[in-house]
Amino acid sequence: MSGGVFMLVAARDLRLAGRRRFEALLPVVFFIVAASLFPLGVGPEPQVLRQIAPGVVWVCALLAAMLSLNTLFASDHQDGSLEQMLLSRHSTIMVAAGKALAHWLLTGLPLILAAPVLGVLFDMRASSILTMEAGLILGTPVLSLLGSIGAALTLGLRSGGVLILLLVLPLCIPVLIFGAGAVGSVDVGLSAAGHLSLLGALLLLALVAAPPAAAAALRISMS
């Protein structure tokens, strides 16, 4: 039964996003625009661009994922449906996990699909782009899961938007390090397996620990 509410919450968020299609595309548009600024800032030398590409892509993905966080629970909080979900007999943990899944499908997945385009813009090699994709597939769910804790903690606060960034960004640093590090090690001819394994470990840890934390944060914020 609790698995059912997980899928229902995610499906509901996807349907809601489908009714506001352009809004749902905003994170990925931000991702591409922000990353395109870097060549203009640091200069168009392919050598430099290739070197900074993994870091730029990861930092922009991080910021894009954070930008859409404050809407994660906000509209449900305003119209009272979040309160009904918490009052229901379904597990709050599953509700929080479903929300995080919806956030990843709406933000993380488009970023993963758009990242190869940026890889080409930054003159990355095919092997580096593949590694970056693998890292993003493992890493972006962690961002959504950690972000759901921050979004639940800052529910309904005046300064919510900037506050989420301050709360969640420091916690995301390991993801950034291993995600960008995987591409960097491929670039110098080493195997990326170590970095990707650690990203996988972070994902498993976040999968187990983040939904209960987000659920507890929701209970704190709504009580």
Place this chain on the structure above:
Amino acid sequence: MSRSIRLFTFAAPSRFFALSGFLLPWLWLAAIGFALAGLYMGFFVAPTDATQGDSYRIIFVHVPAAWMSMVLYLVMAGWAVFGWAANARLASMVARALAPTGAMFTFLALWTGALWGKPTWGTWWVWDARLTSELILLFLYLGYMALVESIDDVRRADHAGALLALVGAINVPIIYFSVKWWNTLHQGATISMTAAPKMAATMLNAMLLMTIAFWAYSFAVVFMRTRAIVLERERQAQWVIDLAAREAKEVK
């Protein structure tokens, strides 16, 4: 009072207020006394370092500050979570009072580290694992303070802060090891800070004295801040009203 002191006797804000009021002058005395002794020993007794000259003397402030910054985060997280789990109001107040002191020590450690780095390595800042982790620790403190300050409801602020501090405390080792690994892969800093030369006994003693001074200072200032928070939150309570009336009478 003839009642015996039990484990939770001083968890009552009024008794804590009385006890901390009694302890405060002694804590300040200890902080100032140990700091003077430590600074005297550090600056006048301890020998000049063979390789670093006199610039190394900043460690008598730097190292204890770095220790305090890390210990205080764990203490803060511990009290915050205890206050959340056991619904102990005073524990939550202490957690809140700890955050600014912890952030101050983190900043002090970074600042004195920069002052030490300039003459020793010729640069204010290197992206060394320890420096980077300390910087991230400062971000964690700032996040905690920003969160509890921006929630108006006291209970919610305490509990939300506790959850954040707990998540942060779990993350600190992960962040430390990822930064350490990132650093060794990048070969950023060429100077090894782990290869500390053997320290003279006077240097160690001066550092220990300064550590005791910083502990006493932390207790004193956290008690003062907690007392202010107690008065603010308990202003409806009879004992605070009585206290205010007594103070007003003394002023007259």
